[in-house]
Amino acid sequence: MTHRPIKALLDKLLKPNGAKRVFLFLMGDLIVFAVSFYLSTFVTGWRPNRYGVALFFASSLPIKILFNHIFRLYNVYWRFVSIGEAIGTIKATTIGSLALTVLSFTLKSFPPPRMIFADYLLTMSGVMTVRMLKRFYLHIFRNQDFSSSTRVLLVGGGELAEVVARKIANGVLNHYVPVGIIEDDPSKRGTYLHGIRVLGTRERMERIIKEYEVDEILITNPNVGPEVIHDVIERARSVGLKRIKILPGLRYITSGKLIPSEIRDIRVEDLLGREPAEVDMALIERFVKGKSIMVTGSAGSIGSELCEQLSQFDPKVLILLEQDETELYALRENLSAKHPNLALQAIVGDIRDEEKMRYVMKRWRPDITFHAA
Secondary structure, three states, X not given: OOOHHHHHHHHHHOOOOHHHHHHHHHHHHHHHHHHHHHHHHHHHOOOOOHHHHHHHHHHHHHHHHHHHHHOOOOOOOHHHOOHHHHHHHHHHHHHHHHHHHHHHOOOOOOOOHHHHHHHHHHHHHHHHHHHHHXXXXXXXXXXXXXXXXXXXXXXXXXXXXXXHHHHHHHOOOOOEEEEEEEOOOHHHXXXXXXXXEEEEOHHHHHHHHHHOOOXXXXXXXXXXXXXXXXXXXXXXXXXXXXXEEEOOOHHHHHOOOOOHHHOEEOOHHHHHOOOOOOXXXXXXXXHHOOOEEEEEOOOOHHHHHHHHHXXXXXXXXXXXXXXXXXXXXXXXXXHHHHOOOOOEEEEEOOOOOHHHHHHHHHHHOOOEEEEOO
């Protein structure tokens, strides 16, 4: 792509470094101060002698830099510029302009109040723009590099979705390209969260996944409950999407320490709604080993996890009963790859089909049946 050389240069220039950050902010501010001063004199028509202009401008620089330093505007973490930094900018430029107003009365060629006010507005907007540059860069360049990005659909609105959306916008989760948000409150459909549109409720999820070519679903609330997680999994799998992840515990999110590696796959305890109980693995092995085991609903969220666990205990044969042929095939291939010596029998069938179930039970005579359909 044509912007890649520019992106590479900006990546190097904007790479996090404390001294570099202060230097770039300072240079940016000096440019802003000069441009703001020139434009404010031009707009307001203030035309003093050259000595007066030079004296006032030279006097204003240390004052503006001092107050920017006092309000820590040179220690801002570029990626996380937010309302706090905006307030700091307003305070620094306001107090600085008041100081300049006092100073102007001590000079012979002091500028009129309208010029100081124009300079105040231009300086405030310019200083904030300098601190927003990396946010602009992340949005323009990184969010458009789709070749190595994952098209993600966020499930869940509210404060947690806002945190995730903000971290995507800030570049913390820059491997994601958000296609939209699923929110169970229908009144929020069509609204935006950090530029990400709320596309609808879970009832529309299958259609949204296909329409927006979703690569992955990210459940934003780790405490959403097993019923919702199970519903999301089933809806996603019904249209062939298997990459479903969830955020870690709330403490990772609220502490601001959320990083890509913390985002994880769905675990069995997420579906149970509690921590898994301690079990006697040796007892289970004696119960399962050498026996014919059948699992109904074997390709579902719970059934597939159950099959994975049972495969470790060397059953005589593991019978997979599932009505979705595509999911059944995928499950069989996955288990065969992980457990090449495992005897598997995949059967397409619905437990509500009495005749089919009679045939299966008579033909395969399972010793143990786990009902997960």
